Amino acid sequence: MPESKVRKSVTNRRRRERGSAAALKSPTSRRWVPPVFITVGLLGVAWLVTYYISSTTGSTVPLLTDLGDWNILIGMGLMASSFVIATLWR
Template sequence: MPESRTRKSAETKKKQQATAEAKPKKVKSPGGGRWVAPTFITVGLLGVLWLIVFYVGGQHIPFMAALGNWNILIGMGAMAASFGIATLWK
């Protein structure tokens, strides 16, 4: 006795679902624009310059003298942020 049409379509639906689940879905990576490279270079250089200015003449600049050793955190934080931005680069 031949099988009914509904049974065949249910089997084909199961096969289609299995092949659709087996294929990995493509995920678009974040960032990668033209802004990333200039931004991470600029932020990193600003962090290095902040530290250099602090060590060379920080005592003579009023706002840097008021910040004290927090200037080290600001400079290192800018460099760390630069590395974080660099991870977006393709």
């Protein structure tokens, strides 16, 4: 049985898809992303742990006592920003 002919629109669409995939590639290396998002995430965890330990033991850390409950927002914000940075990794 003879094979059917390939339509021009299908071949043109495939060529365009190949060209657009090459255009979407990132021109720069993103090797900096994993160390940065791990560092920022661990910094957020360390901030929260330090705040929690200093508030339960009664010891005073000058910056942490001045910020009060904003420390929770800072720690959570650092951890959330690490997830945002992680989306940049390819």
